[in-house]
Amino acid sequence: MTILSDFSATTLDGTPQDLSAYAGQVVLVVNTASQCGFTPQLSGLEELWQQYGDQGLVVLGFPCNQFGGQEPGDADEIGGFCQKNYGVSFPMFDKVDVNGDAAHPLFAWLRTEKSGLMGSKIKWNFTKFLVGRDGRVVKRYGSTTKPEKIAADIEAALAS
16 A cells, blocks of 8 residues: 655655655645645745644645646746745745656656546645555545645544
8 A cells, every 4th residue: 555655755845755754643745836826825835834833734736837828937936936925935846847748757656646627637726635544545635625624534533
Protein backbone atom coordinates (compact mmCIF):
# COMPACT_ATOMS: atom_id res chain seq x y z
CA MET A 1 0.00 0.00 0.00
CA THR A 2 1.35 3.39 -1.00
CA ILE A 3 1.26 6.24 1.51
CA LEU A 4 2.30 9.92 1.50
CA SER A 5 5.75 9.23 2.96
CA ASP A 6 6.63 7.13 -0.10
CA PHE A 7 6.99 10.33 -2.15
CA SER A 8 9.47 13.16 -2.41
CA ALA A 9 9.30 16.59 -4.02
CA THR A 10 11.51 19.61 -4.58
CA THR A 11 10.93 22.65 -2.40
CA LEU A 12 10.56 26.13 -3.86
CA ASP A 13 14.22 26.83 -3.05
CA GLY A 14 15.34 23.74 -5.00
CA THR A 15 15.96 21.40 -2.06
CA PRO A 16 14.85 17.77 -2.44
CA GLN A 17 12.35 16.97 0.34
CA ASP A 18 11.36 13.45 1.34
CA LEU A 19 7.68 13.58 2.34
CA SER A 20 8.42 11.02 5.06
CA ALA A 21 9.44 14.15 7.02
CA TYR A 22 5.68 14.62 7.55
CA ALA A 23 4.97 11.04 8.70
CA GLY A 24 2.56 10.97 11.64
CA GLN A 25 1.18 14.41 10.82
CA VAL A 26 -2.09 15.41 9.19
CA VAL A 27 -1.22 16.89 5.80
CA LEU A 28 -3.26 19.14 3.52
CA VAL A 29 -1.82 19.00 -0.03
CA VAL A 30 -2.97 21.83 -2.31
CA ASN A 31 -2.19 22.75 -5.93
CA THR A 32 -1.82 26.53 -5.88
CA ALA A 33 -1.58 29.38 -8.39
CA SER A 34 -0.72 33.07 -7.95
CA GLN A 35 -3.09 34.49 -10.59
CA CYS A 36 -6.26 32.48 -9.94
CA GLY A 37 -9.65 33.62 -8.69
CA PHE A 38 -9.10 31.22 -5.78
CA THR A 39 -5.65 32.65 -4.89
CA PRO A 40 -7.07 34.46 -1.80
CA GLN A 41 -7.49 30.96 -0.32
CA LEU A 42 -3.76 31.18 0.46
CA SER A 43 -4.77 33.34 3.45
CA GLY A 44 -7.17 30.68 4.70
CA LEU A 45 -4.60 27.94 4.20
CA GLU A 46 -2.09 29.98 6.20
CA GLU A 47 -4.70 30.42 8.95
CA LEU A 48 -5.24 26.63 9.13
CA TRP A 49 -1.46 26.11 9.31
CA GLN A 50 -1.17 28.70 12.11
CA GLN A 51 -4.19 27.38 14.01
CA TYR A 52 -3.46 23.64 13.84
CA GLY A 53 0.27 23.42 13.11
CA ASP A 54 1.22 22.85 16.75
CA GLN A 55 -1.34 20.01 16.89
CA GLY A 56 0.25 18.21 13.94
CA LEU A 57 -1.16 19.77 10.75
CA VAL A 58 1.09 20.72 7.88
CA VAL A 59 -0.08 22.44 4.68
CA LEU A 60 1.95 21.69 1.54
CA GLY A 61 1.54 24.02 -1.44
CA PHE A 62 2.37 22.87 -4.96
CA PRO A 63 2.22 25.65 -7.58
CA CYS A 64 0.76 24.49 -10.90
CA ASN A 65 0.53 26.26 -14.27
CA GLN A 66 -1.78 23.74 -15.97
CA PHE A 67 -5.00 25.70 -15.52
CA GLY A 68 -5.25 28.87 -17.58
CA GLY A 69 -1.52 29.61 -17.23
CA GLN A 70 -2.26 31.09 -13.80
CA GLU A 71 1.17 30.31 -12.32
CA PRO A 72 3.63 31.68 -14.90
CA GLY A 73 6.35 32.79 -12.47
CA ASP A 74 9.57 31.10 -11.45
CA ALA A 75 10.27 29.83 -7.93
CA ASP A 76 11.53 33.20 -6.65
CA GLU A 77 8.51 35.06 -8.02
CA ILE A 78 6.06 32.48 -6.62
CA GLY A 79 7.66 32.48 -3.18
CA GLY A 80 7.85 36.26 -3.01
CA PHE A 81 4.24 36.67 -4.14
CA CYS A 82 2.86 34.13 -1.64
CA GLN A 83 4.84 35.60 1.27
CA LYS A 84 4.27 39.28 0.46
CA ASN A 85 0.57 39.09 -0.43
CA TYR A 86 -0.68 36.28 1.82
CA GLY A 87 1.97 35.81 4.52
CA VAL A 88 2.48 32.20 3.49
CA SER A 89 4.88 30.42 5.83
CA PHE A 90 3.80 26.81 5.20
CA PRO A 91 6.06 24.66 2.98
CA MET A 92 5.85 25.49 -0.72
CA PHE A 93 7.22 23.24 -3.44
CA ASP A 94 8.48 23.67 -6.97
CA LYS A 95 5.94 24.02 -9.75
CA VAL A 96 4.40 20.68 -10.78
CA ASP A 97 1.92 19.22 -13.23
CA VAL A 98 -1.04 17.59 -11.49
CA ASN A 99 -2.69 15.98 -14.55
CA GLY A 100 -1.40 14.19 -17.64
CA ASP A 101 1.64 12.09 -18.44
CA ALA A 102 4.02 14.54 -16.75
CA ALA A 103 2.00 14.73 -13.51
CA HIS A 104 4.09 14.63 -10.35
CA PRO A 105 3.89 11.10 -8.88
CA LEU A 106 2.38 12.50 -5.67
CA PHE A 107 -0.57 13.97 -7.58
CA ALA A 108 -0.96 10.85 -9.74
CA TRP A 109 -1.33 8.91 -6.48
CA LEU A 110 -3.64 11.45 -4.80
CA ARG A 111 -5.94 11.45 -7.84
CA THR A 112 -6.25 7.66 -7.83
CA GLU A 113 -6.89 7.58 -4.07
CA LYS A 114 -9.79 10.07 -4.17
CA SER A 115 -11.46 10.98 -7.43
CA GLY A 116 -13.55 14.10 -7.91
CA LEU A 117 -16.19 15.46 -10.28
CA MET A 118 -14.04 14.75 -13.33
CA GLY A 119 -13.04 11.25 -12.25
CA SER A 120 -9.41 11.11 -11.26
CA LYS A 121 -8.49 14.36 -13.04
CA ILE A 122 -7.98 17.55 -11.07
CA LYS A 123 -10.40 20.16 -12.40
CA TRP A 124 -8.65 23.40 -11.33
CA ASN A 125 -6.24 25.15 -8.97
CA PHE A 126 -6.74 24.86 -5.21
CA THR A 127 -7.95 21.27 -5.20
CA LYS A 128 -7.13 20.03 -1.70
CA PHE A 129 -6.32 16.55 -0.39
CA LEU A 130 -6.46 15.80 3.34
CA VAL A 131 -4.05 13.04 4.37
CA GLY A 132 -4.36 11.40 7.80
CA ARG A 133 -1.61 10.62 10.28
CA ASP A 134 -1.37 7.15 8.73
CA GLY A 135 -0.34 8.68 5.38
CA ARG A 136 -3.57 7.71 3.61
CA VAL A 137 -5.90 10.12 1.82
CA VAL A 138 -8.94 10.96 3.94
CA LYS A 139 -10.83 13.35 1.69
CA ARG A 140 -10.61 15.48 -1.45
CA TYR A 141 -12.03 19.01 -1.77
CA GLY A 142 -12.71 21.01 -4.90
CA SER A 143 -11.43 24.50 -5.66
CA THR A 144 -14.58 26.18 -4.37
CA THR A 145 -14.25 24.64 -0.89
CA LYS A 146 -12.80 27.39 1.28
CA PRO A 147 -10.06 26.33 3.72
CA GLU A 148 -12.13 27.26 6.78
CA LYS A 149 -14.80 24.74 5.67
CA ILE A 150 -12.20 21.96 6.10
CA ALA A 151 -11.45 22.79 9.76
CA ALA A 152 -13.85 20.19 11.23
CA ASP A 153 -12.33 17.42 9.07
CA ILE A 154 -8.83 18.55 10.08
CA GLU A 155 -9.82 18.45 13.75
CA ALA A 156 -11.23 14.94 13.33
CA ALA A 157 -8.06 13.77 11.56
CA LEU A 158 -5.86 15.32 14.25
CA ALA A 159 -7.88 13.54 16.94
CA SER A 160 -7.66 10.10 15.34
